[in-house]
Amino acid sequence: MALTFSKIPGELLEKFNALEEKGKYPKRKSMLVPALHIAQEHFGWISDEAVAAVAEFLELSPNYVKGDASFYTMFFMDKPGKHVIQVCHNVSCYLEGAEDIVAHLERKLGIKCGGTTPDGKFSLVTVECLGACGRGPVVQINNREYHEYMTIEKIDSLLESLE
Amino acid sequence: MAEETKIVMLDMDVEGISSLSVYEKHGGYAALKKVLGEMTPDEVTAEVKKSGLRGKGGAGFPAGVKWGFIPKDKGEKYLCVNADESEPGTFKDQAILEKMPHRMLEGAIIAGYAFGATHIFIYIRGEFWKEINIVQRVVDEAYEAGYLGKGILGSDYSVECTVHPGAGAYICGEETSLLESLEGRRAEPKMKPPFPAIEGLYDKPTIINNVETLATVPAIIERGADWHLSLGTEKSPGIKMFSVSGHVNKPGVYEIELGVNQLDFIETICGGVKGGRLKATIPGGSSVPVMPAANCDCPLSFEGLQDAGSMLGSAGFMVFNEHTDMVKVIEVISRFYAHESCGKCTVCREGTHWINMIINRILRGEGAMDDLVTLQDAADGMEMKSFCPLGDAAAWPVQSFLKHFRHEFIDYIEGRKKLVPKYEPVGAIGHHKLVKPAY
Numbered sequence: 001m002a003l004t005f006s007k008i009p010g011e012l013l014e015k016f017n018a019l020e021e022k023g024k025y026p027k028r029k030s031m032l033v034p035a036l037h038i039a040q041e042h043f044g045w046i047s048d049e050a051v052a053a054v055a056e057f058l059e060l061s062p063n064y065v066k067g068d069a070s071f072y073t074m075f076f077m078d079k080p081g082k083h084v085i086q087v088c089h090n091v092s093c094y095l096e097g098a099e100d101i102v103a104h105l106e107r108k109l110g111i112k113c114g115g116t117t118p119d120g121k122f123s124l125v126t127v128e129c130l131g132a133c134g135r136g137p138v139v140q141i142n143n144r145e146y147h148e149y150m151t152i153e154k155i156d157s158l159l160e161s162l163e
Numbered sequence: 164m165a166e167e168t169k170i171v172m173l174d175m176d177v178e179g180i181s182s183l184s185v186y187e188k189h190g191g192y193a194a195l196k197k198v199l200g201e202m203t204p205d206e207v208t209a210e211v212k213k214s215g216l217r218g219k220g221g222a223g224f225p226a227g228v229k230w231g232f233i234p235k236d237k238g239e240k241y242l243c244v245n246a247d248e249s250e251p252g253t254f255k256d257q258a259i260l261e262k263m264p265h266r267m268l269e270g271a272i273i274a275g276y277a278f279g280a281t282h283i284f285i286y287i288r289g290e291f292w293k294e295i296n297i298v299q300r301v302v303d304e305a306y307e308a309g310y311l312g313k314g315i316l317g318s319d320y321s322v323e324c325t326v327h328p329g330a331g332a333y334i335c336g337e338e339t340s341l342l343e344s345l346e347g348r349r350a351e352p353k354m355k356p357p358f359p360a361i362e363g364l365y366d367k368p369t370i371i372n373n374v375e376t377l378a379t380v381p382a383i384i385e386r387g388a389d390w391h392l393s394l395g396t397e398k399s400p401g402i403k404m405f406s407v408s409g410h411v412n413k414p415g416v417y418e419i420e421l422g423v424n425q426l427d428f429i430e431t432i433c434g435g436v437k438g439g440r441l442k443a444t445i446p447g448g449s450s451v452p453v454m455p456a457a458n459c460d461c462p463l464s465f466e467g468l469q470d471a472g473s474m475l476g477s478a479g480f481m482v483f484n485e486h487t488d489m490v491k492v493i494e495v496i497s498r499f500y501a502h503e504s505c506g507k508c509t510v511c512r513e514g515t516h517w518i519n520m521i522i523n524r525i526l527r528g529e530g531a532m533d534d535l536v537t538l539q540d541a542a543d544g545m546e547m548k549s550f551c552p553l554g555d556a557a558a559w560p561v562q563s564f565l566k567h568f569r570h571e572f573i574d575y576i577e578g579r580k581k582l583v584p585k586y587e588p589v590g591a592i593g594h595h596k597l598v599k600p601a602y
């Protein structure tokens with residue numbers, strides 16, 4: 001099938017194609033979640049452009065793609081700050097003081113949970129169990145690296161280390 | 164005195180064991196070689212069946228029996244490795260994925276050989292970004308060494324392998340939702356039957372097994388079913404990895420023979436209770452009933468925990484000391500289920516939401532005794548009446564907290580306690596999935 005991917009930036013298309021080759025999926029639609037991850041990395045969130053690119057690549061309707069993305073908490077359905085701070089506040093992290101970390105971040109950043117600082121640098125959300133409960137409280141940054149055994153002091157130095 | 168028994172975790176602390184060469188130096192892939200060289204697929208299934216190996220993902224279904232459900236005819240068949248690990252309190256699969264990924268992969272290839280899998284999918288929760296990369300590297304190494312792909316080690320068995328990321332949804336750990344997610348659909352559970360072994364991924368026969376279940380298989384092949392049966396108890400043969408968190412001095416992942424006494428486990432292996440005396444445990448992840456300290460003198464096994472009023476579940480073992488506010492703990496747990504309910508069926512979607520709202524109202528000091536009746540009704544209304552087991556998982560904690568810690572709810576209702584929320588949670592960017600107390 002000769003498809004021209006008019007809405008997919010070249011660099012992104014390369015990554016999509018690499019996914020297709022490596023994934024060896026029996027059906028292309030199975031690439032939806034991995035492709036959304038790749039698109040989010042490229043555009044920073046599940047923007048209309050990201051939706052359009054994934055939809056075109058997988059020959060799905062944009063609404064279908066958006067409907068699927070919104071099922072998963074890791075997909076940002078709105079433009080977030082540069083660094084999304086994700087604080088686990090499930091049982092084990094709660095026992096170790098996770099709520100104080102969220103409250104401290106709200107105060108320090110001057111935003112509410114779910115918000116973004118006016119300079120667009122930080123967003124703050126709470127997340128459910130990250131699967132590292134013995135090393136809590138746990139904080140994840142941008143769906144990527146985990147920071148474990150967090151304290152107020154460690155949060156402050158983490159904030160400073162984020163450019 | 165309780166001791167650790169390292170089988171899956173054997174050599175886990177060896178430097179570089181996540182790489183193929185070091186894993187092979189420590190006996191890695193010997194079981195796969197034995198299977199391909201000396202055993203027929205049916206013999207492998209029979210050995211695992213005989214060993215009594217029970218699934219480690221939560222339900223405890225016998226692994227060999229499940230493999231035996233796969234139809235014998237030729238054609239596409241799939242193995243999905245469940246590495247979604249999202250049950251609160253559970254972090255043992257993460258340890259395997261990070262430190263011992265080849266053992267899981269070796270077990271998966273052996274399982275695949277046993278029932279004729281043509282493709283293995285390793286479904287890893289998206290937050291485990293680091294582990295996804297590790298497992299992808301491990302799969303690449305295995306392809307290069309001829310453990311995956313066409314004609315494995317010169318045999319006529321071939322299998323492909325794909326590492327697949329999730330993206331943050333607890334329900335994807337439920338096996339039919341996992342398949343939906345993998346097929347590119349919203350991950351809502353599907354009706355059973357047909358069971359996945361008959362009609363699973365892309366409507367083809369499919370086995371879903373937990374990471375730890377598969378990582379146990381190589382040892383069973385090497386040492387034999389009788390060896391496995393000699394460990395643990397009659398109904399819970401073998402070993403189990405426990406994820407220990409909360410108020411203990413030594414949190415972490417510990418592998419023990421099933422049947423070890425719970426109090427002994429806490430004292431000798433977990434380093435004892437931190438910050439006071441034991442008030443309660445949740446032994447099997449947030450989905451199982453809470454156990455007050457008075458009931459904790461029991462064996463850690465499927466039957467031992469069930470007789471004592473709880474369940475082994477995923478062995479996500481959480482410990483609470485005497486100063487823990489149990490009403491707040493159940494608020495956190497109920498918030499989790501409200502957040503993670505997929506919304507497909509009414510009792511669970513509405514029940515989880517209202518239960519969390521009512522518990523929040525009680526915490527704020529605005530509850531009434533009637534609320535305890537409503538909570539009980541809402542939980543009873545979900546148990547065994549929901550489309551998938553998440554509804555039960557959301558009901559059991561509520562019922563058990565009401566049963567064992569009713570007086571703590573009453574302290575709030577009668578005004579002796581009050582808890583002002585420190586913030587209003589928002590669990591994702593732009594989803595408005597906010598669970599917000601309405602009154």
Ligand SMILES: Cc1cc2nc3c(=O)[nH]c(=O)nc-3n(C[C@H](O)[C@H](O)[C@H](O)COP(=O)(O)O)c2cc1C
Pocket residue numbers: 217218219220221222223224226245246247248249250333334335336337338339371372373374376377551552553556
């Ligand atoms: C809501 C829900 C979440 C689940 N999450 C997981 C999970 O994260 N990991 C897992 O292995 N099994 C999970 N399970 C159990 C799976 O449905 C399935 O029983 C298991 O993966 C089978 O593998 P096993 O027989 O090797 O244990 C979950 C079940 C339910 C109902």
Ligand code: SF4
Pocket residue numbers: 334351352503504505506507508509511512549550551552553554
């Ligand atoms: S019980 Fe809950 S999670 Fe399961 S199908 Fe119903 S709404 Fe979805």
Ligand code: FES
Pocket residue numbers: 088089090091092093094128129130131132133136138251252253
């Ligand atoms: S409770 Fe925070 S990682 Fe599990």
